[in-house]
Amino acid sequence: MNLILLKTTFKKNWILMLIFIGVLVMYLAVMVAMFDPEDMNALNEMISIFPEELMKAFGFSSLVTDLTAYLASWLYGMLMTALPVVYCIILGNRLVAKMVDNGSLAYLLSTPVSRVKIILTQGLYAILSVISMFGILTLFGVLICEISFSGHLDVRAFVQLNITTALVNILAIMIAFFFSCLFNESGLSSGSSSGVLIGFLLMNMIGGSSEQLEILKKLSIYGMYDPVEIVRGAQTIWLNTGLFIASLILLVVSVLVFKRKQLPI
């Protein structure tokens, strides 16, 4: 870990993070504004117009009646993973592969800071930025809900939901980061991470729409949990631990791969 590099990486990438936080907060605000505690039945009726498979594919559960489950279903079922995927792909690629591709990494490596430290710092930035993103999102969520519908949000459940969603997104960015460390070309790195992560998203959607294909959902990193179940009190400790360990293993593997590789810069 190198604080000077972390600061510089932050300076170079905070705008990207801000854009995504802005979009996610905007979606959150719109969804809260659309919530009507008196009339959840109307919403449920509207959902029943659409084919059940389609709604399930997007992660919408038809049995929500309270604000917390409503957000879990409509926002965390799909949007809170599908939008950050774009962030993961862009940032993951920027942190390593892009600098190898354009050669600017040569300057980092010509300072007395080891490869391991440099990559650990970049990986740590990726993790910290996802944590900040969901931290800020959680704060805004609680704030907006309290202003609009005071007392309706189950804050504890909402925080639990955000912790698990953040961990899933950390795993996603570690996958992108791994490819970024593996490949010397920016195109290969972002291509592979898009392929894998968008593949996981599609597996989650397709697996959710049909009983026969449910295995696809189970195999996707995005289908390992049900946001609505989490806010209804499902146990998340093992899932969270698993996600954390998987991310950690990917970070370690990324560092080892990068430490040993030939850099034509």
Added chain:
Amino acid sequence: MIKLDNVTLTYPSGKGIFDIRFEVKEGTVMGYLGPNGAGKTTTIRALLGFMKPDSGSCSVIGRDCWTDPVSIQRSLGYIPGEISFPDGMNGDEFLDFLSEMRGSKDLSKRKDLLDMLELDPKGRIRKFSKGMKQKLGIVAALMHDPDILVLDEPTSGLDPLMQKRFVELILDEKRKGKTILLSSHIFEEVEKTCDEVIIIKDGRIVMFSDSASLRNSRRKAYQIRTGNNSEAVSLLVSAGFEIDGGRNDAENGVITVYVKGEDVDRFVKTIASFEVVDIDLKTQSLEDVFLSLYARDAERVVK
């Protein structure tokens, strides 16, 4: 200080460097010449610890370049062959960043270098011209006053005036006892600065020139045949000219005399006092060797 021991490093394409072996001793400036794609940058990648040799090893200040690059970097300054700076940075931000990463606090040398190269590092690096980027790269490599310099085509993109100033800069560093590996295309800057020269082609060393032969290449060599060699040699030696092989070596009746530019007139007047059968200008300068290598390379491309 810089040492390569039978280093072989190949790319998947089969190109690379093969069995490269040389040493740059403390306080010397080594020129590293070769046509495009000869393997100069590959050698430097191995020295900087960016790539691991397939076989052989290289070390700087006695430390292995692959396993211990960090302790080398403290006393090394590096100009990449293809300079690429981090995105979105200002010139002075970049220099600040490097100083912080190196933990160097002394900014006086940085200011001197900026003045000498007439560079104002403010503004986005992306908007810099090629020459300005090159200057920034030079400042970045030298500002922490390292003992060893590895310079990969350091003057590319600089105008002739700045190239000249760069040569002065290298001579300055040389006087301070720095060890320098200078990879270059430009014969003139190598000739002016280097003690020793290596020419590499297709990944192999094809010529090594030590300081004595390099010094000779800076003078013209005249080959003369005379009616009476021993008399001619005596006259030339007493006039202070250096004769190849010394006084007794005038085989085949040919005497080779080294003459500096300013002594040409005196040389002509000296030989006017005896019978000259033939006079020839010996063309064996380093530049000629270098050019003939380039030419052979070009021929092959044409074929």
